[in-house]
Amino acid sequence: MGFSEIKQKYIDFKLVLLLAGFYLLFDMVLLVKVFYMRHYMPREGGGFSWPEFLIHNLLFDYIIVVSYMTLIAISTKRFLNKNYPWFKIISIHTVFSLLIGLIIRLIFDFYSILAGRIDIADFDLRKSINAFIYVIDLNFLIYFAMIFIIYTYYYLRQVKEAEKRHSKLESQLVNTRMKMLSSQLQPHFLFNTLNSIAVLTDMDTNKAKDTIADLSDFLREILYNSDRNRISLDEELRILEYYLNIVNVRFSDHLSIKKEIDESLLLRKVPAMLLQPVIENSIKHGYSYDHTDLNIHVSIYPEDNMLVIKVENDGAPVSETHTELMQKGVGLKNINDRLQNLYKDNYFFEIGNKKDGSGVETIIKIPE
Numbered sequence: 127m128g129f130s131e132i133k134q135k136y137i138d139f140k141l142v143l144l145l146a147g148f149y150l151l152f153d154m155v156l157l158v159k160v161f162y163m164r165h166y167m168p169r170e171g172g173g174f175s176w177p178e179f180l181i182h183n184l185l186f187d188y189i190i191v192v193s194y195m196t197l198i199a200i201s202t203k204r205f206l207n208k209n210y211p212w213f214k215i216i217s218i219h220t221v222f223s224l225l226i227g228l229i230i231r232l233i234f235d236f237y238s239i240l241a242g243r244i245d246i247a248d249f250d251l252r253k254s255i256n257a258f259i260y261v262i263d264l265n266f267l268i269y270f271a272m273i274f275i276i277y278t279y280y281y282l283r284q285v286k287e288a289e290k291r292h293s294k295l296e297s298q299l300v301n302t303r304m305k306m307l308s309s310q311l312q313p314h315f316l317f318n319t320l321n322s323i324a325v326l327t328d329m330d331t332n333k334a335k336d337t338i339a340d341l342s343d344f345l346r347e348i349l350y351n352s353d354r355n356r357i358s359l360d361e362e363l364r365i366l367e368y369y370l371n372i373v374n375v376r377f378s379d380h381l382s383i384k385k386e387i388d389e390s391l392l393l394r395k396v397p398a399m400l401l402q403p404v405i406e407n408s409i410k411h412g413y414s415y416d417h418t419d420l421n422i423h424v425s426i427y428p429e430d431n432m433l434v435i436k437v438e439n440d441g442a443p444v445s446e447t448h449t450e451l452m453q454k455g456v457g458l459k460n461i462n463d464r465l466q467n468l469y470k471d472n473y474f475f476e477i478g479n480k481k482d483g484s485g486v487e488t489i490i491k492i493p494e
Contacts, residue, residue, distance in 0.1 A: 223269035231258045322376045344368035360392040366401045386425040412441025432491040440485040
């Protein structure tokens, strides 16, 4: 593995900048502390030099610590990728927290000897060890503070990546299920329409041709919108009109469908192919021996930040509950599943007899 591959896989420059910024903040606090102590808490004896302190202490220490913690960040990412146990990780970091002070001390002493700041004959090992022990607790705290930053950074990044993956998978799942449901819905309507055209060919050839044209337009709309889960209400109504032209021919004077649409909602998004199966269900179950004529009223209006679709008919009452209807009818179950996929629990869908006993109503409420 080359350096560029290692850099791309393990080195995160945002994290390096975050660590460098944290330690820079620490050094600024240290500077304020030293400045205050030099002016208000002076000690006996001289030998203090600001240039030497800034260059040979702060700058030197800053470069070593940031470089060291960059290597630790790379190692930490490898630990996470290999799923090491926490006991092992904590033990390793404890050793590294002690090692950072030792490394700083060794590099500083080696640099001092090379730069001629001290003579090798005058080097005092005990003094160097004492200097290491003097700040061992501070190095330990700083190290684990930066380790906390590293782990928090990687954890938050993993959470964000997991959320993105979850959102993408959820979206793919919804699209897959929507296509499956749509593939069930379209043949269900198509077979009924072809049966109507077959009947019309023996009754009125011109009407049969018009119906075929309406079917052609209807299928064209379905194909164009097959990859879209939601379309504008205006498009949905246009598609519905092709279907209504077909059923009006089939049922002639025995069927009346009226629409009352709030035009301010025409650009609002609604689930594709939502109205047609609802009206088809009203027609299918509305007719009976006692109800040879059927009046359907479609109204769409806003209510409490919801878009309400109400389809009423004066046909035969339903004997099943809404739950039983959902289990019995494929088309209705498809509608409910699609609404649930798109809006989770933030929707309303119910079919039942009207309170005055004058027929059946289907009510759908979806977010605007």
